[in-house]
Amino acid sequence: MDWAATTLAVAALFLFFQVLTWRRRDNTKRLPPGPRGLPILGNLLMIGTKPHQDLQRLARKYGPVMHLRFGLIPVIVVSSPEEAEPFLKTHDLVFASRPPTEASKYITRNQQNLLFSPYGSYWRNMRKMCTLELLSNHKISTFRSMRKQELDLLVRRIREAAAAVDLSSEVTSFSTDIACRMVIGKKFNGDDFNEKGFGAMIREGMQIAAAFNLADYIPQTRGLDLQGLTKRMKVVAKDFDDFLEKIIEEHVQSKDENRVKDFIDVMLGFMGSEETHEYRVERDTIKAIVLDMLVGSMDTAAATIDWTLAELMRHPQVTKKLRKELEDVVGTKRMVEESDLEKLEYLDMVIKESLRLHPVTVFLMRHAAREDCTVKGFHIPKDARIFVNVWAIGRDERVWADAEKFYPERFVGNDIDVRGQNFELIPFGSGRRGCPGMQLGLTVVRLVVAQLVHCFDWELPGNMLPTELDMSDDFGLVCPRAKPLLATPTWRLNTLQT
Numbered sequence: 310m311d312w313a314a315t316t317l318a319v320a321a322l323f324l325f326f327q328v329l330t331w332r333r334r335d336n337t338k339r340l341p342p343g344p345r346g347l348p349i350l351g352n353l354l355m356i357g358t359k360p361h362q363d364l365q366r367l368a369r370k371y372g373p374v375m376h377l378r379f380g381l382i383p384v385i386v387v388s389s390p391e392e393a394e395p396f397l398k399t400h401d402l403v404f405a406s407r408p409p410t411e412a413s414k415y416i417t418r419n420q421q422n423l424l425f426s427p428y429g430s431y432w433r434n435m436r437k438m439c440t441l442e443l444l445s446n447h448k449i450s451t452f453r454s455m456r457k458q459e460l461d462l463l464v465r466r467i468r469e470a471a472a473a474v475d476l477s478s479e480v481t482s483f484s485t486d487i488a489c490r491m492v493i494g495k496k497f498n499g500d501d502f503n504e505k506g507f508g509a510m511i512r513e514g515m516q517i518a519a520a521f522n523l524a525d526y527i528p529q530t531r532g533l534d535l536q537g538l539t540k541r542m543k544v545v546a547k548d549f550d551d552f553l554e555k556i557i558e559e560h561v562q563s564k565d566e567n568r569v570k571d572f573i574d575v576m577l578g579f580m581g582s583e584e585t586h587e588y589r590v591e592r593d594t595i596k597a598i599v600l601d602m603l604v605g606s607m608d609t610a611a612a613t614i615d616w617t618l619a620e621l622m623r624h625p626q627v628t629k630k631l632r633k634e635l636e637d638v639v640g641t642k643r644m645v646e647e648s649d650l651e652k653l654e655y656l657d658m659v660i661k662e663s664l665r666l667h668p669v670t671v672f673l674m675r676h677a678a679r680e681d682c683t684v685k686g687f688h689i690p691k692d693a694r695i696f697v698n699v700w701a702i703g704r705d706e707r708v709w710a711d712a713e714k715f716y717p718e719r720f721v722g723n724d725i726d727v728r729g730q731n732f733e734l735i736p737f738g739s740g741r742r743g744c745p746g747m748q749l750g751l752t753v754v755r756l757v758v759a760q761l762v763h764c765f766d767w768e769l770p771g772n773m774l775p776t777e778l779d780m781s782d783d784f785g786l787v788c789p790r791a792k793p794l795l796a797t798p799t800w801r802l803n804t805l806q807t
């Protein structure tokens with residue numbers, strides 16, 4: 310094609326997209342304020358590698374309900390508790406859906422999992438199964454001794470370490486191990502999934518799912534795969550499928566009736582019997598839900614533990630106070646048990662404070678509007694994506710005094726908690742799409758933080774000062790600390806037992 314023809318083609322394409330954008334704009338209705346966008350791309354270029362921070366900055370200028378356009382898709386960004394409540398409570402039913410995305414199409418078999426499933430009877434059915442059969446208090450208590458075994462192993466590994474320990478990596482391995490044992494019945498070492506390794510494969514899937522995929526926002530570019538993401542998704546989806554097929558078959562063939570039933574066993578029990586069970590479960594459903602449960606439990610808890618330990622190392626006075634509570638409740642002659650957790654009130658405040666400053670899912674998973682709706686006088690169009698910026702809400706100076714300061718005592722004398730009733734603190738979301746694994750997540754985080762603070766004194770390497778600890782984050786489906794947390798442990802209990 311010569312120069313003139315290329316220019317003409319680009320101009321025609323530009324005009325086509327511009328007309329599309331104009332047709333979508335309805336000038337009679339008042340959208341929330343927001344920055345002007347470019348033709349075709351909208352506001353996409355305003356978003357860098359830290360979208361939660363970029364959108365917080367924009368919200369300071371345009372307000373806590375903001376309208377942007379990512380490509381051709383309207384996006385509503387919510388950045389304050391008062392504005393989050395109508396989206397997650399008053400009009401929860403309208404915003405309880407998920408948009409179709411390329412990742413959900415390829416990796417989760419056309420949104421067959423819970424996380425990416427659109428609102429409807431399939432989602433309701435799966436949500437009920439997950440809540441009542443997999444993540445109920447009763448079911449998670451059946452894995453209590455498994456959690457204890459794995460935590461004892463973690464403590465032993467740390468105790469035997471001769472020098473500084475990479476706590477981030479240790480906690481991630483622990484979290485991956487308990488998730489695998491609970492969901493699929495066994496642990497996986499580095500490379501026994503395929504040559505890439507189990508954790509690496511799951512994280513590759515999560516990374517792709519979190520990426521800003523141009524094809525989700527400019528659907529006309531789908532076939533072009535401009536970022537090469539579709540190709541990667543197909544590889545990941547095939548790897549997952551081969552792996553899960555093998556694991557499910559092992560479960561079908563297993564004759565061991567005495568072991569604790571893992572999540573695959575439970576779901577296999579509901580398969581193919583619509584008359585006798587209220588859940589409609591197919592083999593593909595099991596595969597999709599297994600991925601949810603692994604993704605939901607592996608990195609969320611690990612990243613929260615890592616953030617909390619880092620904050621404790623930066624705040625020795627808080628650690629001292631937490632240790633005092635642990636000594637009063639547990640003593641110094643034994644390790645922490647899960648049954649101790651309900652008595653540890655200051656620990657609860659420490660974890661809440663950590664989740665306020667470092668919610669590991671910085672945006673609630675993309676909610677989508679199922680119909681047009683009016684919120685606080687603004688028109689929210691059908692199919693708009695709703696981004697609730699939980700990270701910005703936790704740092705909103707109008708709500709939190711000294712918002713950037715890590716100060717667990719702010720929870721003394723009030724009953725603000727993380728369960729979705731207090732919109733200033735929603736690290737697990739709220740309403741219909743709120744996290745069904747919250748109880749399990751909180752149990753694991755509390756247990757590990759308590760144990761590692763109780764069993765060890767920690768020193769930062771190379772005479773590093775607490776204030777020098779790098780607290781920058783990495784954006785993804787889950788946002789961990791960017792740098793590994795290294796610290797040297799000293800055993801502090803009056804017992805040899807681990």
Ligand code: HEM
Pocket residue numbers: 423424425426436444601602603605606609610613669670672673674675676735736737738739741742743744745746747749750751754
């Ligand atoms: C510290 C730990 C955890 C945190 C901070 C967390 C946070 C969240 C958040 C913010 C959401 C999105 C809510 C929304 O879109 O409004 C969510 C959804 C979800 N979480 Fe968790 N989560 C954690 C642990 C877990 C665990 C342990 C599991 C399961 C084993 C789990 C499974 C899920 C699932 C399946 C959804 C999707 C629910 C739906 O769309 O209906 N999460 N989580």
